[in-house]
Amino acid sequence: MPFDINRVRAAYPALDEGYTHFDGAGGTQVAASVTEAVAGTMRTAVANLNSAHVPGRRSGDLVAAARQAVADLVGGTPDGVVFGPSATALTYTVARTLSRQWRPGDEVVVSRLDHDSNVRPWVQAAEATGAVVRWAEFDRETGELPTAQYADLVGPRTRLVALTAASNAIGTVPEVDRVAAIAHEAGALVYVDGVHATPHGPTDVAALGADFYVTSAYKWSGPHVAAVVAHPTRWAGLHPAKLLPSPDQPPQRFEFGTPSWPLLAGVRAAVDHLAGLDPAATGDRRTRLRAGLAAARAHEDQLFARLLAGLTALPGITVYGAPRHRCPTVSFRVAGHTPADTAAALGESGICLSSGDYYAYEYFTALGLRNSGGAVRASVYHYNTVEEVDRLLAELDRLTVTGVTDGTGLGREESIR
Template sequence: MPYDVAAVRAHFPALLEGAAHFDGPGGSQTPDVVAMAVADTMTAAVSNRGAISVAERRAEQVVQEARAAMADLVGLEPQGIVFGRSATDLTFMLARTLSAGWGPGDEVVVTRLDHDANVRPWVLAAEQSGATVRWADFDPASGELHADDVRAVVTERTRLVAVTAASNLIGTRPDIPVIAEVAHRVGALLHVDGVHATAHVGTDVPGSGADFWVCSPYKFLGPHLGVLGARPEALEPLRPAKLLPSSDAVPERFELGTLPYEMLAGITAAVDFLADLGELGQGSDARELRTRRERIVDSYAALEAHEDELLAWLEPRLRALPGVTLYSNAARRTPTLLFTSESRAPQEIRVALAAQGINAPAGHFYAWETSHHLGLGSVGGVRVGLAPYTDHTDVERLVDALEPILRTASAR
């Protein structure tokens, strides 16, 4: 399926400001259709969900459509989709709920490749329950986290394994189905941080073997919310802390308070946009002949091909720049590159690029353990992330700007 990046870019008003955006891993830009869906819902009559008034029914419809959209995106049933303020918030909620059944002698496995949102909730929950934390290390030279690295620390006492589907810092994509087998072989659950991966790679939660999968729609063109996905039967035994009168049904029992209906409408619009991503500008007549899930699978294949092509052009040019060290070296990666320079500090590079309208942020990006394991401490590096709207002009601007910046030694 051809990918018309110009047709994609035409839907992003933010791009009219002229910046080249490589900051997508921290949050993507927003298509016009998503903004309009949010605005339309906010300006329509909406109330608490119900079945009597038009406003009640509209709220209920918005929620159910958003569940169905996210279910199509990740390959689950709508009843397995939980909405929350953020992926971090949902992970803390799940950690508190699951750890209520842990005690001394139990173990939880976390990795040094993960964003702290998939580390600290489990570490704190283990401390409070008396369970033991075991760490799976990755190879800092290659950036690889192998299933054997996880297998080495899993025991018969492991209750849960927490791992990322893709590193938000260096892009590494571990083999989640094999890690799922490692966890399930000892009866442990597998919690996957899919925040970074879901923006770049077609997601099939059942096929991955994950018991729980969290992601953030604002990383893939949607509003600022978090989503937890699981099989409904995996959620059914769990009893989170909740208000007494609130629903005890799955998934509502995990959602605290009234949902932000306008943001949910934006999620549906974002998923619909992603489903059509590969056909924008193509004038296809086949849209109605396929389900949304089928279109999503095809669109992500087109997106991956587009981003891979740009990465294949950009990466060797970054590696060839004087004094640059690239830390994104794994065989399977998202289009995310982290680098440092001998001549300039990461924040200096970031500021110099921003002055030319190129947004490539610097830091550890909350991948605290990863950055320290790479020897970058709390400083981190410069992160370059590609997105659905990135084109060749953007990457050429980046390379052309970096060369003179890196040739100029730091004045410190």
């Protein structure tokens, strides 16, 4: 069945404002069913977790339903799902907890392709314990993260390998399963940043070989809450610093303070929304999620191929990276414009995207671009259309003609062709 883009877009009220959104990598718009679930929970009597009365039991039901939803989304088990305010906060929690077992001379492997949230917590934990940080490098031309280097980086003292399932800067999809196999053979754990990968196709944490997999709901049509997923036995052996009276059993012992019941209701609603992207799909929610996300990805790939071909055809535009396998995300620069001015000029036209380093700190530093503004990022999501891609390309074509902007985003005449 063809992807019904009109049906999909109708589920996002924010799109009615008329802006064109190519900033899904920074956060997607929210599905109507999610806002309804959040608001509905706030209108309902809900109390802190308590089995003595109905409002307290409702809270428990909300948490359980959200855990099951995330488990269905990524292929885990509900008692292995830990919630937190952000992927960064959760990664710091895991890093601080795991590093309690590290000793001087132990090693951790991080990647220069990753978002800094999957770099700095591990680097700082290593510094605090005397562990050694080893770096996986990306190919400067292609943006690939070569798998072969991990055979040299991982050894008997390696305690953890952290890498992304998809670059939030240029979309590169590394061979996570093969890297995980190398790490596991040496007895190391694997922490996978799935924040950018999860919205763009079916996920199976077991197939990836991820011991820990982190994802953020606001990147897949949901609210600002995140989850890290691991096998329950993995959590059982870890003991974070926590308040004495707080729950001591996993996954609760990794969740600090009272969770947001409305946001957890939104998580479940967002997963249900994704499960409905292919109306012809049948079966349980996990099956429907795989079908819906596969259909959405096919739609995104068509749009992204059109966008990438258009960008590379425009004079004065430099596209960074050309990985063989990628999510529908690209970073580029327009000659004669700073990335910030390019984004501002497009914003004046109602086209929303990002500029800067988007926390891909090591990537842009390695390319020598960070201090001069990074790049402009366009990220396709399943509610984007062919017409929107063409509109973005047309505006970029106009910018290459009108030339350098003056910081206001309005531009001044200076041909760069």
